[in-house]
Amino acid sequence: MEFEALKKSGITNLLSAFGRSIWLPQGIFYWTGRAKKEATIDATIGSAQGPENEIIAGAPDKAVTFYIPSVQRHFAGLKSEETVPYAPMLGLPDLRKAWREWILRKVGDLRPRVEPCLTLPAVTPGVTGGIFMAAKMFVDKDEVVVSPDRLWENYSNIVERHIGARIETFPFFDGGRFNLKGMQRKLLDTLAQQPKALLMLNFPNNPVGFNPPQEMVQPIVQALIDVVEQAGKPIVVLCDDAYEGYVYDPAALQRSMFGDLCDAHRRILPIKLDGISKEFLFYGGRLGCLTFGLPSGLDVDRKALQEELDNKLGGIVRSTVSNCTRPVQSAILKALGQLDQVLAERQRTVDVLGRRANLLKAEFAKVSLPQLRPLPFNAGFFCFCDVEGVPANKLAEHLIEKYKIGVVPSEGGKINGIRIAFCSVPEKDIPTLVNGIVSAIKDLAAES
Amino acid sequence: MEFEALKKSGITNLLSAFGRSIWLPQGIFYWTGRAKKEATIDATIGSAQGPENEIIAGAPDKAVTFYIPSVQRHFAGLKSEETVPYAPMLGLPDLRKAWREWILRKVGDLRPRVEPCLTLPAVTPGVTGGIFMAAKMFVDKDEVVVSPDRLWENYSNIVERHIGARIETFPFFDGGRFNLKGMQRKLLDTLAQQPKALLMLNFPNNPVGFNPPQEMVQPIVQALIDVVEQAGKPIVVLCDDAYEGYVYDPAALQRSMFGDLCDAHRRILPIKLDGISKEFLFYGGRLGCLTFGLPSGLDVDRKALQEELDNKLGGIVRSTVSNCTRPVQSAILKALGQLDQVLAERQRTVDVLGRRANLLKAEFAKVSLPQLRPLPFNAGFFCFCDVEGVPANKLAEHLIEKYKIGVVPSEGGKINGIRIAFCSVPEKDIPTLVNGIVSAIKDLAAES
Numbered sequence: 001m002e003f004e005a006l007k008k009s010g011i012t013n014l015l016s017a018f019g020r021s022i023w024l025p026q027g028i029f030y031w032t033g034r035a036k037k038e039a040t041i042d043a044t045i046g047s048a049q050g051p052e053n054e055i056i057a058g059a060p061d062k063a064v065t066f067y068i069p070s071v072q073r074h075f076a077g078l079k080s081e082e083t084v085p086y087a088p089m090l091g092l093p094d095l096r097k098a099w100r101e102w103i104l105r106k107v108g109d110l111r112p113r114v115e116p117c118l119t120l121p122a123v124t125p126g127v128t129g130g131i132f133m134a135a136k137m138f139v140d141k142d143e144v145v146v147s148p149d150r151l152w153e154n155y156s157n158i159v160e161r162h163i164g165a166r167i168e169t170f171p172f173f174d175g176g177r178f179n180l181k182g183m184q185r186k187l188l189d190t191l192a193q194q195p196k197a198l199l200m201l202n203f204p205n206n207p208v209g210f211n212p213p214q215e216m217v218q219p220i221v222q223a224l225i226d227v228v229e230q231a232g233k234p235i236v237v238l239c240d241d242a243y244e245g246y247v248y249d250p251a252a253l254q255r256s257m258f259g260d261l262c263d264a265h266r267r268i269l270p271i272k273l274d275g276i277s278k279e280f281l282f283y284g285g286r287l288g289c290l291t292f293g294l295p296s297g298l299d300v301d302r303k304a305l306q307e308e309l310d311n312k313l314g315g316i317v318r319s320t321v322s323n324c325t326r327p328v329q330s331a332i333l334k335a336l337g338q339l340d341q342v343l344a345e346r347q348r349t350v351d352v353l354g355r356r357a358n359l360l361k362a363e364f365a366k367v368s369l370p371q372l373r374p375l376p377f378n379a380g381f382f383c384f385c386d387v388e389g390v391p392a393n394k395l396a397e398h399l400i401e402k403y404k405i406g407v408v409p410s411e412g413g414k415i416n417g418i419r420i421a422f423c424s425v426p427e428k429d430i431p432t433l434v435n436g437i438v439s440a441i442k443d444l445a446a447e448s
Numbered sequence: 449m450e451f452e453a454l455k456k457s458g459i460t461n462l463l464s465a466f467g468r469s470i471w472l473p474q475g476i477f478y479w480t481g482r483a484k485k486e487a488t489i490d491a492t493i494g495s496a497q498g499p500e501n502e503i504i505a506g507a508p509d510k511a512v513t514f515y516i517p518s519v520q521r522h523f524a525g526l527k528s529e530e531t532v533p534y535a536p537m538l539g540l541p542d543l544r545k546a547w548r549e550w551i552l553r554k555v556g557d558l559r560p561r562v563e564p565c566l567t568l569p570a571v572t573p574g575v576t577g578g579i580f581m582a583a584k585m586f587v588d589k590d591e592v593v594v595s596p597d598r599l600w601e602n603y604s605n606i607v608e609r610h611i612g613a614r615i616e617t618f619p620f621f622d623g624g625r626f627n628l629k630g631m632q633r634k635l636l637d638t639l640a641q642q643p644k645a646l647l648m649l650n651f652p653n654n655p656v657g658f659n660p661p662q663e664m665v666q667p668i669v670q671a672l673i674d675v676v677e678q679a680g681k682p683i684v685v686l687c688d689d690a691y692e693g694y695v696y697d698p699a700a701l702q703r704s705m706f707g708d709l710c711d712a713h714r715r716i717l718p719i720k721l722d723g724i725s726k727e728f729l730f731y732g733g734r735l736g737c738l739t740f741g742l743p744s745g746l747d748v749d750r751k752a753l754q755e756e757l758d759n760k761l762g763g764i765v766r767s768t769v770s771n772c773t774r775p776v777q778s779a780i781l782k783a784l785g786q787l788d789q790v791l792a793e794r795q796r797t798v799d800v801l802g803r804r805a806n807l808l809k810a811e812f813a814k815v816s817l818p819q820l821r822p823l824p825f826n827a828g829f830f831c832f833c834d835v836e837g838v839p840a841n842k843l844a845e846h847l848i849e850k851y852k853i854g855v856v857p858s859e860g861g862k863i864n865g866i867r868i869a870f871c872s873v874p875e876k877d878i879p880t881l882v883n884g885i886v887s888a889i890k891d892l893a894a895e896s
Contacts, residue, residue: 128770284774326732
C-alpha cells in the first residue's frame, strides 16, 4: 500500500514516524477474504470449523466454528457484577490463580519442578497481547529475535513493524527432525552481536503443525543450555503455546516445552503464553495469559519479584488497553471450575482434527509429485507444503480460480509453499483438497 | 518502585530499554485499594455505583455498579457464532456502521456538517485503546502533547511512559471559564518547536466534571482556527468523549465538541474517541471507537483514504491485540438496535448522578473555608477541589484514617487538590463527605 490518499490529503504530515511506517501486509486476511467469496473448500481459516454434529450429538449438520458448550453457556448466567465492573489490570485474581493451576495440571509429572518457578499469570488480550507485552519488555529496536523459519506472520507485525526489531530465522527442519544445530548457530551468532536474545518457540507450530517427539525435548533443552553456557549471555524463550493440547501422535510431546525449560539454567528465562482462542475454542473472547518460569534458586524475595514484574506488565496493559474484558474472564473462570467437563467436550474437536490430520497425511502419501513436499505434521491446526518450481502465490491464485480451493501461500527468502488449515476443512473434502493441489501444480508445471 | 528484586535476580539484564523504563505509578489504584479496605464513604472509584433500586424499581437496596439492563441481557441470548469466531480486526462491520449512526445521532443538528467528514469508526479496546492508537499514530517520541492541566492520569502512562513524548499543560480555568488564551498560547509555543501538535480535549472532564456552556463552543473552535492560521501548521484534536452524555446543566454543552471541529479548518484534524465504559455503563466490556473527522473538501478518493487509515490502524491493532472481544461487540450491536430503550434506562443513572452533583454543589456552597476551592462542575463523574495550605496526599491520608473517606489526591506542579468521584457516593452520604473533608482540612490546618 502506497498511502497515496493519505499523502494527498495532507494527513501524512500529521503522522508520527511510527504512524508513517506502520502498515498491515495483506497476508492471511487477503486469502481468507478471497476464499470466503470464491472457495468451496476453504483451507485458509485458522479456527476449527465443521458440521456442528461432528462435535455435538444431535446438532444440525450445518457448519459452525467449533466451540465448547460448557464454556459458552456461562454467558447466559452472568450477573451484572460479573460483567460490568472493570477487571483488575492483570486480570481477576481468581482467574490468575485458576490459570496457574491449569498450567500445573498441563505440565503433569513436571509439577514439582515447575511449581517453584511459576509466577502468577498475567491476563493478556489474547496470545497476541502476550507476545506484544513480552516483546516490548524484552526486545530492543534494531535487535535480532530468533525464530524457526516457519512462523506465524503476525510475529513480523509485532516484532518488526511495531517494535522495530528484526526476526532472523533458522531452517525449521534438519531432515525430518527439528533443527537443533541451526537453532544453536543462529542464537550464538545473535549473541555475538548483542547482550541478550529472544527465541520464539511455537509448538505445535503455526504454520507447520509439528510437535517434536518426546525424546527430542531433552536435546532441545540441552542445546539451549549449551548456547547460554558458551555465550555467557542470557536468553528469553517465548513459548507460544497457543495450540497446546492439539497433538495427534502419542509419540509426540503432549505438552508445552515450557515445563522442561523451567530451572534449566539460570540464564534461560522461559515465558509461557497461553490463550483461550484454541485452548478453549474461544477465538473471539480475546484472553490469554503470560507466565514466567523464574529460576527457583534466585536469592530474591519472590513476592517482591512478582510485584515488580506485575508493575511493569501493568504499565504496559494500562497504557494500551487498561484491562481485559470481564465477561469473558468471568466465563472462563467458571469453565476452569469444571475443567474435566470442559476438556471432555474439547476432546471431540481434538478427535475431529486428529482424524483430518491423519486422513490428510494418508492422502498426501498416495501422491508422488516431486514439486509438492508436505513437511512432517502431527499437531495443531495446519500443515505446510513446500512447493518447488511453481511460485506459491501463483499456485494459490490458480487453486482458488480453477479449483475453488483456498490456501495461504508463503513466499520469501528460501520459503515457497502453502499453508493448509485442516482445522477448517471437513474430512469429506480432504481428498478433493489434495487432488486439487496436485492438479493445480501439474497445470502450472505444464504451462512453464 | 526501585525494582531491586529484578536487578538482584538478573532479569533486568534481559529487559529492553522500554522494559527497564516502563513502570506504573501507584496513582488512583493505590487510593482505590486503600478505600476498598478502609473507607465507609468511597469517593475514589471511577464508575457509577449505588443502591440497585436507585436505577431499577423494585430491585434490592444493595449497592451495585450501575448498569443498563437492555445492554446486559443480550449475553443470555448470544449464539456461539456471535461469541466464538474472531471479530474482524477493526470490529464487526455492522457495529462500525451502527456506531457511526450513533455518533450522527449524538451530534444532533450538526449532522449535515459532520456526516461528510465522518470515517467508519474503528473498534478499539476501550477508550484507552483509542488514545493509545491515536498517540502511536500521531505523536513522536520527545514531542510535546498539549492538555489542560486537569487530566486523566493515564494520559501520562500512554503518552509519556509508553510513547516517550511529553505532556505540557495550560491552566484549565481562567476565572470560572475554560482558559482559551492559555490553550492558544501553549499550542503556539509548541508549534514553534515542532511541525505538528496534538491537543487532548476531554469534555466532560476527568477529574474536573466540567463541560463549557454552549456559547463557549464557537470561541473554542475559533481559538483553534486562529492557532493553525497563525502557526501555519496542523493540529490533531483528540476528543476524549468517554463521559459524553453525562451533563447536568441545561446551559452546558450537551454533546461532544467533535462535531463543531469537523470541517472547522483544513489544518485541524479532530478524532473522536468513544467508549462503552460510561456511555453504556459497561466498564468491563472493553470496547471503544476511534473516528476521524476528515475535512469534507479534500480532493482525495474517500474510499482510498478510509482504506489507508484502516490499514494503519489495523497494523496497530493486529500487532497489539489482534482484534477486540466479540461477545461484547455482539451485545453492543444488539443494544444499538434498541437505542431508545437503552438510553431511557441509562437516563436513570444520569438522573442519579445529576442529583448527586447538585447536592454536592449545594453542600459545598454552605462551606466557607478558604483552603477548599471546588472547581466549577456540571457534568461527568467527578469534581475536583483545589486545596491550599495542606498537601493533598496528607489530606487524603488523614481523610481515610480519621473519617473513613476515600478520595484521590493530586499533587504536582501547581496542582494540589483532591478528586471526588460523586459517581460512586450515594446521595445520603454526600453531606457527611463534605463535612469530613472540611473537618480534615481544619484538623490539618490547626496542626501546622
